Amino acid sequence: MEMAKIAPGVAGGSNRQTLTDGDGEARHLLRRWAEAEGADLTVDRIGNMFLRREGMEPDLPPVCLGSHLDTQPTGGKYDGVLGVLAGLEVFRSLNERKIATRYPIVLINWTNEEGSRFAPAMLASGAFAGLYTEEWVNARTDAAGLAFGDELDRIGWRGEKPVGEQPMKAFFELHIEQGPLLEDGGLDVGVVTHGQGLYWLEVSFEGRESHTGTTPMDRRRDAARGLAQTIELVNETAFAFLPGVVGSVGHASVEPNSRNIIPGYSVCTIDIRTADKAKLEAMRERIERGVHRIAETLGLAAKVTITGHFDPITFDLECVSAVRSAANRLGYRHADIVSCAGHDACHVNRVVPSAMVMCPCVDGLSHNEAEEITKDWAGAGANVLMHAVLETAEI
Amino acid sequence: MEMAKIAPGVAGGSNRQTLTDGDGEARHLLRRWAEAEGADLTVDRIGNMFLRREGMEPDLPPVCLGSHLDTQPTGGKYDGVLGVLAGLEVFRSLNERKIATRYPIVLINWTNEEGSRFAPAMLASGAFAGLYTEEWVNARTDAAGLAFGDELDRIGWRGEKPVGEQPMKAFFELHIEQGPLLEDGGLDVGVVTHGQGLYWLEVSFEGRESHTGTTPMDRRRDAARGLAQTIELVNETAFAFLPGVVGSVGHASVEPNSRNIIPGYSVCTIDIRTADKAKLEAMRERIERGVHRIAETLGLAAKVTITGHFDPITFDLECVSAVRSAANRLGYRHADIVSCAGHDACHVNRVVPSAMVMCPCVDGLSHNEAEEITKDWAGAGANVLMHAVLETAEI
Numbered sequence: 195m196e197m198a199k200i201a202p203g204v205a206g207g208s209n210r211q212t213l214t215d216g217d218g219e220a221r222h223l224l225r226r227w228a229e230a231e232g233a234d235l236t237v238d239r240i241g242n243m244f245l246r247r248e249g250m251e252p253d254l255p256p257v258c259l260g261s262h263l264d265t266q267p268t269g270g271k272y273d274g275v276l277g278v279l280a281g282l283e284v285f286r287s288l289n290e291r292k293i294a295t296r297y298p299i300v301l302i303n304w305t306n307e308e309g310s311r312f313a314p315a316m317l318a319s320g321a322f323a324g325l326y327t328e329e330w331v332n333a334r335t336d337a338a339g340l341a342f343g344d345e346l347d348r349i350g351w352r353g354e355k356p357v358g359e360q361p362m363k364a365f366f367e368l369h370i371e372q373g374p375l376l377e378d379g380g381l382d383v384g385v386v387t388h389g390q391g392l393y394w395l396e397v398s399f400e401g402r403e404s405h406t407g408t409t410p411m412d413r414r415r416d417a418a419r420g421l422a423q424t425i426e427l428v429n430e431t432a433f434a435f436l437p438g439v440v441g442s443v444g445h446a447s448v449e450p451n452s453r454n455i456i457p458g459y460s461v462c463t464i465d466i467r468t469a470d471k472a473k474l475e476a477m478r479e480r481i482e483r484g485v486h487r488i489a490e491t492l493g494l495a496a497k498v499t500i501t502g503h504f505d506p507i508t509f510d511l512e513c514v515s516a517v518r519s520a521a522n523r524l525g526y527r528h529a530d531i532v533s534c535a536g537h538d539a540c541h542v543n544r545v546v547p548s549a550m551v552m553c554p555c556v557d558g559l560s561h562n563e564a565e566e567i568t569k570d571w572a573g574a575g576a577n578v579l580m581h582a583v584l585e586t587a588e589i
Numbered sequence: 590m591e592m593a594k595i596a597p598g599v600a601g602g603s604n605r606q607t608l609t610d611g612d613g614e615a616r617h618l619l620r621r622w623a624e625a626e627g628a629d630l631t632v633d634r635i636g637n638m639f640l641r642r643e644g645m646e647p648d649l650p651p652v653c654l655g656s657h658l659d660t661q662p663t664g665g666k667y668d669g670v671l672g673v674l675a676g677l678e679v680f681r682s683l684n685e686r687k688i689a690t691r692y693p694i695v696l697i698n699w700t701n702e703e704g705s706r707f708a709p710a711m712l713a714s715g716a717f718a719g720l721y722t723e724e725w726v727n728a729r730t731d732a733a734g735l736a737f738g739d740e741l742d743r744i745g746w747r748g749e750k751p752v753g754e755q756p757m758k759a760f761f762e763l764h765i766e767q768g769p770l771l772e773d774g775g776l777d778v779g780v781v782t783h784g785q786g787l788y789w790l791e792v793s794f795e796g797r798e799s800h801t802g803t804t805p806m807d808r809r810r811d812a813a814r815g816l817a818q819t820i821e822l823v824n825e826t827a828f829a830f831l832p833g834v835v836g837s838v839g840h841a842s843v844e845p846n847s848r849n850i851i852p853g854y855s856v857c858t859i860d861i862r863t864a865d866k867a868k869l870e871a872m873r874e875r876i877e878r879g880v881h882r883i884a885e886t887l888g889l890a891a892k893v894t895i896t897g898h899f900d901p902i903t904f905d906l907e908c909v910s911a912v913r914s915a916a917n918r919l920g921y922r923h924a925d926i927v928s929c930a931g932h933d934a935c936h937v938n939r940v941v942p943s944a945m946v947m948c949p950c951v952d953g954l955s956h957n958e959a960e961e962i963t964k965d966w967a968g969a970g971a972n973v974l975m976h977a978v979l980e981t982a983e984i
């Protein structure tokens with residue numbers, strides 16, 4: 195895959211985090227490929243790319259499809275990329291067969307879907323949907339303190355189109371499942387009816403730095419223990435609310451991180467998700483209460499901040515049924531599923547009728563360089579995507 | 590304090606880690622000050638500094654005193670520095686009063702006592718005592734991969750004296766207690782009879798990176814949970830073996846440290862100490878067994894490495910009684926205590942009769958920039974040190 199040669203990872207996957215040089219290069223490659231198919235590029239003020247294939251009635255709102263080209267720091271080759279390149283394949287197939295559609299079709303690459311460099315995830319599709327202002331997006335900073343806006347300018351991908359002004363009839367996104375359900379069920383394709391809601395929290399503890407050898411056990415204010423108990427709290431909470439929930443700590447660090455100093459500060463990020471709004475709120479409350487109890491027991495000061503949140507999503511009934519009937523017509527084994535990950539379509543669905551197609555991935559593995567899919571799975575997903583788009587764009 | 594102006598910390602303390610430019614500068618200042626008192630400098634092949642005040646019988650083995658000038662990354666102004674500068678004060682007092690001693694006196698600054706940059710702690714005094722070879726010392730690397738030997742050359746402080754060849758009649762070290770016992774007991778001075786033994790372990794877990802949203806709770810191999818349970822295991826073990834033991838995790842990190850990736854790798858350092866050798870071994874065994882049980886339960890692979898170790902120490906009876914009788918003669922409130930931290934004297938004691946004097950510190954706080962002592966405490970400690978040295982060096 196040409197695309198995966200840009201900013202490869204260290205173990206066969208990709209490290210093409212948003213607004214890095216590699217992201218810039220990937221955008222140029224997509225542009226070249228799409229323009230070769232006759233598409234016209236516009237870019238909005240936060241770097242979202244819109245590649246338009248004209249329709250027979252140019253004034254109609256386009257049917258849109260796409261996903262994202264950015265990856266996790268240790269990401270796979272398909273998470274996001276599949277949905278963009280499948281959209282390109284739709285253009286190629288239509289051109290080969292000289293098929294014209296009534297509605298224009300627009301292929302989209304959303305900026306910063308992953309959120310690992312600049313939180314929250316799906317930042318630019320969120321701004322498109324009116325969740326965030328352009329100013330707020332530009333001010334997001336990464337771990338090195340670099341701002342989204344500065345990095346976007348640096349790689350030269352700030353466009354002129356005002357954010358949210360792209361008209362859309364509908365939006366379709368093909369994405370790998372990133373979980374094991376489709377593969378376990380022996381299915382070719384998932385018809386995504388709902389999406390999990392999410393909270394991202396950041397929890398920090400302030401204790402007292404002191405000497406590991408000389409500070410008696412009963413005189414410690416150990417921020418590492420706050421961190422440890424929080425990691426377990428998040429997991430216990432998720433197990434307590436099963437089924438249909440997950441909870442994890444992905445980022446964790448202690449300060450000053452020296453082997454003979456009891457940490458005086460620790461911080462971690464929490465990620466909880468479920469498609470059940472009441473459970474989502476109850477989990478968050480239980481974790482917040484638990485963190486404050488932990489702090490009290492250990493003599494620490496705790497701070498809990500919400501860094502990301504969206505409610506569970508119900509995709510558009512008509513778009514979902516376009517996907518389901520395409521899968522039926524094409525004879526694929528399919529089932530309705532919930533998207534367990536967040537996706538650009540989840541945000542776009544707030545303002546434009548949207549739906550998603552999912553394809554299985556080996557062992558449910560994603561956010562891992564070893565992420566893998568089969569050609570058949572990719573083909574089935576792309577085929578269903580194309581047929582759903584064509585039904586909506588009218589040929 | 591002139592010395593504390595070199596490589597200050599961010600909160601009133603010091604960040605003068607071993608073999609940094611600041612360490613080099615501190616060494617030059619000590620040299621200047623000691624040479625002004627007529628002392629002669631020699632440096633050994635791993636940077637230990639020996640500043641000699643001649644005795645009436647130059648062929649006798651010198652009575653030595655000193656400590657270290659390096660600090661933790663967020664260190665105090667007295668940890669180590671007090672013992673070196675008090676030695677300098679001994680030279681100044683003897684010169685002012687024109688006192689000659691039968692035995693020469695040598696003031697020592699040991700390289701890399703802290704061990705936070707290059708593990709283990711007390712590296713150069715350990716090599717002096719024959720625990721480590723010069724080659725092994727030179728090959729230690731810091732977190733950035735820089736080698737001890739290269740950094741020593743870079744700051745220009747590699748000498749020619751073979752390691753371990755400095756003759757010594759005895760070694761005395763004044764150090765702040767770094768714990769709360771002396772202050773709590775209303776004492777001026779601690780007569781150190783024993784030192785805690787120590788194990789430093791490094792524990793890493795290998796799990797599987799995967800997506801926080803899509804990986805079901807029962808299909809995870811979460812290395813962050815291995816870390817969390819290990820931090821709690823270490824603390825539970827220490828509480829279970831009380832009194833007279835401590836256990837801590839000072840360094841902890843997870844990979845890839847992204848908020849929506851379940852960590853596939855984690856690592857932490859463990860520090861356990863007690864003056865009871867049987868307890869020390871039992872604690873280590875319990876922790877090692879616990880780590881493997883944690884790994885099994887969570888589906889992780891665990892690795893436990895010993896990165897530092899020494900047995901509990903009994904200081905030399907005669908040197909200890911020189912300290913005790915000095916404290917008695919001078920009328921200070923004193924008590925016998927155990928050194929809870931590791932010190933250069935603990936290693937030197939293996940090959941040369943040694944003892945330590947301790948002075949209280951405010952709230953037992955050390956390895957913290959807010960570390961503080963009073964002038965009276967410092968004066969009492971330095972006074973006892975001088976009298977113990979003079980008794981041994983004979984006037």
Ligand SMILES: NC(=O)NCCC(=O)O
Pocket residue numbers: 273307308309315316372534535536537800802849
């Ligand atoms: N699909 C995906 O991995 N998106 C990143 C946001 C999330 O963590 O769900």
Ligand SMILES: NC(=O)NCCC(=O)O
Pocket residue numbers: 405407454668702703704710711767929930931932
């Ligand atoms: N005294 C002191 O802090 N030494 C560092 C080695 C240790 O951790 O005990």
